[in-house]
Amino acid sequence: MNNDPDPLPSELEVLRSSSMSQVIYKEIEKIILGGTLGPGEKLNEKALAERFGVSRGPVREAFQALHARGLVEMIPNRGAFIQRITKHDAVEIYDVRAGVFGTACRLLAERIDNATLADLNALLARMDAVAAKRDLDAYYPLNIEFHSTIVKSCGNATLASIYFDLVGRLHLFRARGLVHGGGFESSNAEHRAIVEALDDRDPQAAFEAAYTHVQLGKRRVMVSGDGPQSNASTT
Amino acid sequence: MNNDPDPLPSELEVLRSSSMSQVIYKEIEKIILGGTLGPGEKLNEKALAERFGVSRGPVREAFQALHARGLVEMIPNRGAFIQRITKHDAVEIYDVRAGVFGTACRLLAERIDNATLADLNALLARMDAVAAKRDLDAYYPLNIEFHSTIVKSCGNATLASIYFDLVGRLHLFRARGLVHGGGFESSNAEHRAIVEALDDRDPQAAFEAAYTHVQLGKRRVMVSGDGPQSNASTT
DNA sequence: GAATTGCGAATTGTTGACAATCAATATTTT
DNA sequence: AAAATATTGATTGTCAACAATTCGCAATTC
Incomplete structure (x- = not known):
C-alpha cells in the first residue's frame, strides 16, 4: 500500500529482487576488476553473502556466471577463486x-x-x-x-x-x-x-x-x- | 563399505558431486544445442531438477552459466528461456x-x-x-x-x-x-x-x-x- | 626434529521449505 | 455479452538447515 517501505534503497535493493544474483554478479565483478582482491585469491561465499545482505544461493549463482565468463576459477569442494592468468x-x-x-x-x-x-x-x-x-x-x-x-x-x-x-x-x-x-x-x-x-x-x-x-x-x-x-x- | 552402491552410474553420478551444477550445465546445453527444444521455449526448473534427480539449486546455477554464455534468456520472475536469436x-x-x-x-x-x-x-x-x-x-x-x-x-x-x-x-x-x-x-x-x-x-x-x-x-x-x-x- | 596422523572448526554442496510473483481461470460488474 | 476484477494454481526467488568435504593445528610417531 505505502510506497517504498524500505527507507534506504542502498543500491542493492533498487533492482528487482529477481535479478538479485545478477546484481551480486556485477558487484563481485567490480571487486575482481577493481583489483582490490588479486588473482588466485579466494572468494568466500558466506562472507560475500553477509556483505551483500543475502543468503549464499545468489552468491553461488553469481559464481557460476563469473566462471562461465572466465573471471573465476571453480575448484570442487574448495570454492571460487579469482582466475589466475598465466x-x-x-x-x-x-x-x-x-x-x-x-x-x-x-x-x-x-x-x-x-x-x-x-x-x-x-x-x-x-x-x-x-x-x-x-x-x-x-x-x-x-x-x-x-x-x-x-x-x-x-x-x-x-x-x-x-x-x-x-x-x-x-x-x-x-x-x-x-x-x-x-x-x-x-x-x-x-x-x-x-x-x-x-x-x-x-x-x-x-x-x-x-x-x-x-x-x-x-x-x-x-x-x-x-x-x-x-x-x-x-x- | 561396498563399492558403488548405485547399480547404474547413469552418467550423472560418475563425476564428483561438487561439480553437479556443471554436469547439469552440460546436460541442458545438450538439450538446447540438440534442438529438441526450440528457441524461446521455457526451461522449467522443477521439471529439469526431477529429470536429473537433483534439487532446483544446481539447475538454477546452471541457468546462470548458460545465461552468461548467451544460450539462455532470463526474465525476472518468469524464468529461463532458450535464447531467441533474431x-x-x-x-x-x-x-x-x-x-x-x-x-x-x-x-x-x-x-x-x-x-x-x-x-x-x-x-x-x-x-x-x-x-x-x-x-x-x-x-x-x-x-x-x-x-x-x-x-x-x-x-x-x-x-x-x-x-x-x-x-x-x-x-x-x-x-x-x-x-x-x-x-x-x-x-x-x-x-x-x-x-x-x-x-x-x-x-x-x-x-x-x-x-x-x-x-x-x-x-x-x-x-x-x-x-x-x-x-x-x-x- | 621432521613427517605423519588424528581431531575440530570452517567451508562447501545440496536440499526442502517458505514467501513472492505470475499465468490462467472463474466471477462479478456494467 | 464484454470487460474488468478476484481467485486459484503453479512457478520462481530466497532462505536456513543439514551432510560432506577440506583445512588448520595439535599430538603422536619414527
Whole structure:
C-alpha cells in the first residue's frame, strides 16, 4: 500500500529482487576488476553473502556466471577463486583481442560517419597533447576511450561484449602493477594509422592497422614484466 | 563399505558431486544445442531438477552459466528461456565469427606443420568427392571437421572457446530446419583458398580467405531463409 | 626434529521449505 | 455479452538447515 517501505534503497535493493544474483554478479565483478582482491585469491561465499545482505544461493549463482565468463576459477569442494592468468593465457587473450578489435575496425570502416571520425580525431589530438607531456595518467583513460569508441561504434553488440570480456580478463593479468611508459608515442602513431584507414573507408587496411596495434601493445606489455604484476596502458 | 552402491552410474553420478551444477550445465546445453527444444521455449526448473534427480539449486546455477554464455534468456520472475536469436543477432554473430575464424587461420599460418596441412588437404579431397555426388549429409560433418581442425590447431584455446561459443549460438538461429544446398562447390573452393594460404604460410592471405569464406557463408544462409527455420551447412 | 596422523572448526554442496510473483481461470460488474 | 476484477494454481526467488568435504593445528610417531 505505502510506497517504498524500505527507507534506504542502498543500491542493492533498487533492482528487482529477481535479478538479485545478477546484481551480486556485477558487484563481485567490480571487486575482481577493481583489483582490490588479486588473482588466485579466494572468494568466500558466506562472507560475500553477509556483505551483500543475502543468503549464499545468489552468491553461488553469481559464481557460476563469473566462471562461465572466465573471471573465476571453480575448484570442487574448495570454492571460487579469482582466475589466475598465466603469461601464456595473456598472450592468447591478446591474440584474440587483436583479431576482434581488428574486426571491429573492419566493420566500422564500412559504416563510419563523420561525427565518429571527428570524435576519434579529437581523441588523437588529446592523446598527442598528453603524450608530449609524458602524462601517462592522462593518457590511460583517453586510450581506453579511443578503443571503446571504435568498438561501440562498429554496430555489433555481440563483438563489443566479447571485446570487453577479453579486456576484463587482461585486467586480471596486469592487475595492480606499475605502469611502464615508453612507447606510447608510437602507440598513438598506430592509433593514427587506424583512423586514417577508417577515414579512407578501407576495411582491410583498418583491420591490419588495428591488429598490428594490439600485437605491438602485447609486446610492449610482455617485455616490460614477465609476471602478472605489470600494468601497461599503452596498448 | 561396498563399492558403488548405485547399480547404474547413469552418467550423472560418475563425476564428483561438487561439480553437479556443471554436469547439469552440460546436460541442458545438450538439450538446447540438440534442438529438441526450440528457441524461446521455457526451461522449467522443477521439471529439469526431477529429470536429473537433483534439487532446483544446481539447475538454477546452471541457468546462470548458460545465461552468461548467451544460450539462455532470463526474465525476472518468469524464468529461463532458450535464447531467441533474431536475424540481426545472427548477422552479428556471423561477422564476429568471421573475424575470429580469420584470426585462427592467421595464427595457424605462422605455425602450421605438414601433418596438419595433410589433414586439411585430405578433408578437402573428401569434401570434393561428396560434393560431386551432391551428398549434403556427408558434406556437413566434413565441413564442421575442417573448421574445427583449423581452430583447434591454431594453438589458442581462448580463441577456440570463443569460436565454438559462437557456433553454438548460431545453432540456435538455424535450429531444426532444412538444409539448403546450392553453393557448396563454391564453399569448398573457398576452403581450398584457405589451405593454399596456410600452405604459403601467409597470415594476411589466410585471414582474408577465411574471413571472406565465413562472410559468403553468411550470405548463403541469409538468402535461403529469413526466419530462424533454415539450416545451412555450407558455411 | 621432521613427517605423519588424528581431531575440530570452517567451508562447501545440496536440499526442502517458505514467501513472492505470475499465468490462467472463474466471477462479478456494467 | 464484454470487460474488468478476484481467485486459484503453479512457478520462481530466497532462505536456513543439514551432510560432506577440506583445512588448520595439535599430538603422536619414527
